Amino acid sequence: MKTRSQNDIVIPRPGPRRFYGHGIPGVQLEELVGKLIVVEGADGSGRSTQIARLVQWLETTGHATVQVGLKRSTLVSEELERAQEGNILSRTTLSLFYATDFADQLENIILPALKSGFIVLADRFIYTLMARDMVRGMDEAWLKNLYGIALEPDAVFYLAVEAEELVQRNLSKSAALDYWESGMDLGLSRDMFDSFLKYQTAMQAAFRQLQKTYGFTIVDGNRPVDAITGELRKKISAVLAGK
Amino acid sequence: MRTFAELNFPGRLIAVEGLDGSGKSTQIYLLKRWLEAEGVRVYFSEWNSSELVKSATSKGKKRELLTPNTFSLIHATDFADRYERHLLPLLRAGYIVLCDRYIFTAFARDVVRGCPPAWVRGIYNFAAQADLTFFFKADLEVSLNRILDGRPKLKFFEAGMDLHLSSDPYESFRIFQGRILEQYLAMSTEFNFIVIDANQRVEAQQGLVRQLVSQRIDLARFKRVSPLPLPPPVRRNRPAAEFDDESVE
Numbered sequence: 001m002k003t004r005s006q007n008d009i010v011i012p013r014p015g016p017r018r019f020y021g022h023g024i025p026g027v028q029l030e031e032l033v034g035k036l037i038v039v040e041g042a043d044g045s046g047r048s049t050q051i052a053r054l055v056q057w058l059e060t061t062g063h064a065t066v067q068v069g070l071k072r073s074t075l076v077s078e079e080l081e082r083a084q085e086g087n088i089l090s091r092t093t094l095s096l097f098y099a100t101d102f103a104d105q106l107e108n109i110i111l112p113a114l115k116s117g118f119i120v121l122a123d124r125f126i127y128t129l130m131a132r133d134m135v136r137g138m139d140e141a142w143l144k145n146l147y148g149i150a151l152e153p154d155a156v157f158y159l160a161v162e163a164e165e166l167v168q169r170n171l172s173k174s175a176a177l178d179y180w181e182s183g184m185d186l187g188l189s190r191d192m193f194d195s196f197l198k199y200q201t202a203m204q205a206a207f208r209q210l211q212k213t214y215g216f217t218i219v220d221g222n223r224p225v226d227a228i229t230g231e232l233r234k235k236i237s238a239v240l241a242g243k
Numbered sequence: 244m245r246t247f248a249e250l251n252f253p254g255r256l257i258a259v260e261g262l263d264g265s266g267k268s269t270q271i272y273l274l275k276r277w278l279e280a281e282g283v284r285v286y287f288s289e290w291n292s293s294e295l296v297k298s299a300t301s302k303g304k305k306r307e308l309l310t311p312n313t314f315s316l317i318h319a320t321d322f323a324d325r326y327e328r329h330l331l332p333l334l335r336a337g338y339i340v341l342c343d344r345y346i347f348t349a350f351a352r353d354v355v356r357g358c359p360p361a362w363v364r365g366i367y368n369f370a371a372q373a374d375l376t377f378f379f380k381a382d383l384e385v386s387l388n389r390i391l392d393g394r395p396k397l398k399f400f401e402a403g404m405d406l407h408l409s410s411d412p413y414e415s416f417r418i419f420q421g422r423i424l425e426q427y428l429a430m431s432t433e434f435n436f437i438v439i440d441a442n443q444r445v446e447a448q449q450g451l452v453r454q455l456v457s458q459r460i461d462l463a464r465f466k467r468v469s470p471l472p473l474p475p476p477v478r479r480n481r482p483a484a485e486f487d488d489e490s491v492e
Contacts, residue, residue, distance in 0.1 A: 021362070022361075024312065025311070025357050074308060075299055075302070075303050075308050075309070075317070076296070076299040076317070078299075079295070079296060079298055083295050088295070089295075089324075090324070090328060091327075092323040092326070092327055093295070093327055093328075095323075096316055096319045096320040096366070097295075097296070099316050099320075100317050100320055103313045103316050104308070104310075104313050107312065107313070108308070108310075142366075142368065142369070145362060145365035145366065146365070146366055148362060149312055149362075
């Protein structure tokens with residue numbers, strides 16, 4: 001890689017900023033000078049790989065980054081993990097628990113980081129949470145109100161991978177399917193393999209439904225890793241240029 | 244918003260609301276004791292008591308991590324857990340459920356903390372309206388003195404210190420409670436609060452509460468068939484009439 005001079009470093013230009021609903025009181029949107037980039041997708045869609053590569057690329061090109069993700073809040077991550085182990089959560093509780101986890105990271109990490117000019121990479125965002133809840137029969141309008149606190153990201157990439165391919169990737173990685181990622185709480189099938197396929201197919205339908213409202217970019221995740229990184233970099237470069 | 248009765252639940256939900264120190268917890272406790280003595284199937288549930296979020300709430304409070312939004316959401320999570328796992332099944336089973344604080348506490352407190360009313364109400368719209376809501380209305384000074392006499396050290400969130408109303412916890416508490424009272428009074432008519440004058444003696448209030456409960460709810464329908472719960476029948480082919488007989492004493 002060629003050495004970069006100071007002048008090659010791009011200072012991100014401001015783009016449009018808004019909250020989806022009433023947002024967080026007291027936040028001055030124009031002060032949020034960093035960028036919020038979201039990568040969405042199922043387990044095995046290549047999210048973590050792509051985020052790691054993006055961090056590498058962004059940092060070597062002079063940008064400070066911060067990563068957030070589901071179930072990573074100081075406030076409730078441990079409690080949420082414990083509750084899920086016991087499988088005692090009913091759907092509204094699960095939904096609100098995740099919303100609490102999201103709100104804590106939004107207010108304590110995402111917004112301060114954006115104010116300090118960081119590029120925030122979110123390993124999933126409200127869309128996964130909404131899709132999961134929709135598949136569990138929760139009302140879309142209720143969810144929209146709940147997540148009215150969320151900031152609209154500068155870019156959202158949904159890594160779309162066929163359910164059959166996801167099964168293969170998950171099994172080759174850990175030789176097992178995750179209880180929640182297989183939607184076992186929904187009773188779709190007692191067979192975990194079948195349940196996983198049905199659940200992930202339903203999740204994809206929910207994402208397509210959400211795409212109509214939130215207009216995120218769907219990225220074909222069935223392609224080789226490099227090809228996907230290339231596409232993401234190109235699109236993020238445009239975001240940094242304020243396009 | 245429909246009540247459990249309007250939704251054809253066999254059970255009924257009675258809620259008490261009021262400021263800290265209004266005496267509502269004493270009153271609902273005495274109501275519970277009476278209903279139990281009458282042989283009514285009764286269950287008591289307290290605001291912010293779910294085991295699920297207890298450690299998160301106390302961590303958040305102790306380390307002052309909570310914002311108005313997370314404060315609101317963590318209490319909503321607690322409520323949803325109790326609602327879905329305890330309240331709904333018990334109301335389906337024909338219990339009288341007593342709630343020390345219900346959704347109106349969130350409507351009042353979270354709004355005072357700065358959350359938009361429509362957002363808070365939207366979050367709680369999975370919950371049905373209480374069949375009876377008693378609001379214990381004490382003079383602000385009376386409530387304040389009860390709390391301040393009994394527990395000289397005020398907790399951070401209890402005093403509303405997160406709102407930066409005053410650097411003095413006592414002054415902050417006064418302002419905070421005053422604002423909550425305003426919110427309660429503003430929704431009193433909308434949600435059919437039965438307002439009880441909480442400046443009266445304990446016995447006088449309880450007499451009124453019991454009288455109103457027995458007027459509005461046909462308690463005989465909620466009595467246990469036998470004074471103690473029977474073990475589940477081993478065989479299911481007994482005549483149903485045996486279980487409907489309410490005259491057993």
